[in-house]
Amino acid sequence: MAEPSPAALQGGLLLSGGLRPVQPGGVVLAARGVSKNFPAVRALVAVDFELKAGEIHALLGENGAGKSTLIKVMTGVYERDGGDVVLAGRIIHPAHAGEAQALGISTVYQEVNLIPTLSVAENLMLERQPGRFGFVNWRRLRADARQMLARMGLDIDVSRPLGGFSVAVQQLVAIARAIALNARVLILDEPTASLDREEIDLLFAVMRDLRAAGLGIIFVTHFLDQVYEITDRITVLRNGQLIGTYETAELSQIDLVHHMLGRQLESASHRRKRPATGAPAADLVSVRGLGRRRLMEPLDLEVRAGELVGLAGLLGSGRTETAKLIFGAENADCGEVRVAGAAVDTSSPRRAIRAGFGFCPEDRKVEGIVPELSVRENIILALQARQGWHRPIPRAEQQRLADQMIEALGIATPDSEKPVGQLSGGNQQKCILARWLVSSPRFLILDEPTRGIDVGGHADIITLLRQLCDEGMGLLVASSELEEIVAVADRVAVLRDRRKVAELSGEAVTRAGIIEAIAQ
Numbered sequence: 001m002a003e004p005s006p007a008a009l010q011g012g013l014l015l016s017g018g019l020r021p022v023q024p025g026g027v028v029l030a031a032r033g034v035s036k037n038f039p040a041v042r043a044l045v046a047v048d049f050e051l052k053a054g055e056i057h058a059l060l061g062e063n064g065a066g067k068s069t070l071i072k073v074m075t076g077v078y079e080r081d082g083g084d085v086v087l088a089g090r091i092i093h094p095a096h097a098g099e100a101q102a103l104g105i106s107t108v109y110q111e112v113n114l115i116p117t118l119s120v121a122e123n124l125m126l127e128r129q130p131g132r133f134g135f136v137n138w139r140r141l142r143a144d145a146r147q148m149l150a151r152m153g154l155d156i157d158v159s160r161p162l163g164g165f166s167v168a169v170q171q172l173v174a175i176a177r178a179i180a181l182n183a184r185v186l187i188l189d190e191p192t193a194s195l196d197r198e199e200i201d202l203l204f205a206v207m208r209d210l211r212a213a214g215l216g217i218i219f220v221t222h223f224l225d226q227v228y229e230i231t232d233r234i235t236v237l238r239n240g241q242l243i244g245t246y247e248t249a250e251l252s253q254i255d256l257v258h259h260m261l262g263r264q265l266e267s268a269s270h271r272r273k274r275p276a277t278g279a280p281a282a283d284l285v286s287v288r289g290l291g292r293r294r295l296m297e298p299l300d301l302e303v304r305a306g307e308l309v310g311l312a313g314l315l316g317s318g319r320t321e322t323a324k325l326i327f328g329a330e331n332a333d334c335g336e337v338r339v340a341g342a343a344v345d346t347s348s349p350r351r352a353i354r355a356g357f358g359f360c361p362e363d364r365k366v367e368g369i370v371p372e373l374s375v376r377e378n379i380i381l382a383l384q385a386r387q388g389w390h391r392p393i394p395r396a397e398q399q400r401l402a403d404q405m406i407e408a409l410g411i412a413t414p415d416s417e418k419p420v421g422q423l424s425g426g427n428q429q430k431c432i433l434a435r436w437l438v439s440s441p442r443f444l445i446l447d448e449p450t451r452g453i454d455v456g457g458h459a460d461i462i463t464l465l466r467q468l469c470d471e472g473m474g475l476l477v478a479s480s481e482l483e484e485i486v487a488v489a490d491r492v493a494v495l496r497d498r499r500k501v502a503e504l505s506g507e508a509v510t511r512a513g514i515i516e517a518i519a520q
Helices: 006-013 067-074 097-103 120-124 138-150 167-180 197-212 224-230 253-261 319-327 349-354 364-368 375-379 381-387 395-409 425-437 455-470 482-488 511-519
Strands: 027-038 041-052 055-060 082-087 090-092 105-109 185-189 216-220 233-238 241-247 283-292 296-304 308-312 334-339 342-344 357-360 443-447 474-478 491-496 499-505
Touching: 027 067, 027 216, 041 055, 041 067, 041 082, 041 216, 041 233, 055 067, 055 197, 055 224, 067 185, 067 216, 097 105, 105 167, 120 138, 120 167, 138 167, 167 185, 167 197, 197 216, 197 224, 224 253, 233 253, 241 253, 253 511, 283 319, 283 474, 296 308, 296 319, 296 474, 296 499, 308 319, 308 455, 308 482, 319 349, 319 357, 319 443, 319 474, 319 491, 349 357, 349 381, 357 425, 364 425, 375 381, 375 395, 375 425, 381 425, 395 425, 425 455, 455 474, 455 482, 482 511, 491 511, 499 511
Parallel strands: 041 241, 055 216, 055 233, 105 185, 185 216, 308 474, 308 491, 357 443, 443 474
Antiparallel strands: 027 041, 027 082, 082 090, 233 241, 283 296, 283 334, 334 342, 491 499
């Protein structure tokens, strides 16, 4: 597939339709003291941001940093509460994304916002179909579409449905459409999340040529290696505030990680725990070369009885993907899982449950609890699924198990029949843990077990994790909170850019050690 040239792009794709170019190096889009508030949350606090014409600018930060909010303010999805958005020297007030696009700010998301059942040509020319006497001129529509894609080096059958092409091609089609709408600014939100290396190279070639043609590109990603491969400058947000803007070539990866996480390297002491119980030489769970193309590089991992292994890494590093692959919530295309040396089938959550696995997901409200069901009904779900729905658990036994878990975990509820959706976040998380404990798993995976939980609930969950290890259960805990990982983990697998880059154990499990491994 031929790559597009800057000359071709300047010859028609960027400058068609009377677009007045900004001088390369001049500021094309800026946020000046932009603030945005939601109920009880200050999402952006007087944030400044500048994008130059002819640059690729990374916008980085962890969950809740304010990246998405800033993009939505600049594109009219959210109305700002303070500050100005300036496009080519003029303050703008887009009322919605369509108005921002008409002004020259186009956004392409990870999930391509086009219509897969329509042809490539129809998607490219939506709302701009050439016609005559009230009829669409299909021959000219397809010819115009081919010309738009040819300028990007893309030679495909534009009459085929868009959904029949790879994600990379769909994204290039979305970019071609955005640029054809007189874009001055192109915002790419996680464009490489579902691409393989060859497709990333193709996308980056197009981005470089668009940069050479004078377009300003905002690149939102969690892949640090890609940031250093493609970008000119980096802006870091944290907790809704601007941390700083840096020249990519002058900022080390370890300094970037510091800026994103919010603290300098510290000497955090690892809390030693008593030796793992059970057979110390026998792996409870052994993962060998488990991975999936475009989702997670193959990795090896071991968890012994009575041991807590942490998964650490920045947002997008692959923590959740690893957890879901092991539990069968995502299908692996390579590798295997063994329990006590014997291969087990974990190709689906049902099979993983039968193998003695449990999984507490990151998004407990969407993937964990069933809010309309009672505490009792939520607690018995995994056990019922494990023994089969054709063998219903007697109501008296359900009640006994629910009451036992409510008392053992200190679940704050007036009774077991209260809808679980009406409990606090911490008590909902305890109900999910109770669900797995009554099914007696040998191995429990927890993804962000304390996220969104108050201080008291957080302490209760940490105490419970330690108790489960003391009782001989193997735990795999994914967490973005490095202090939490350091406090509870016997070993830590460090992930970056969806691959395992290091494994720390014993006294090496410190916040400083984890950060150094992430940034290496």
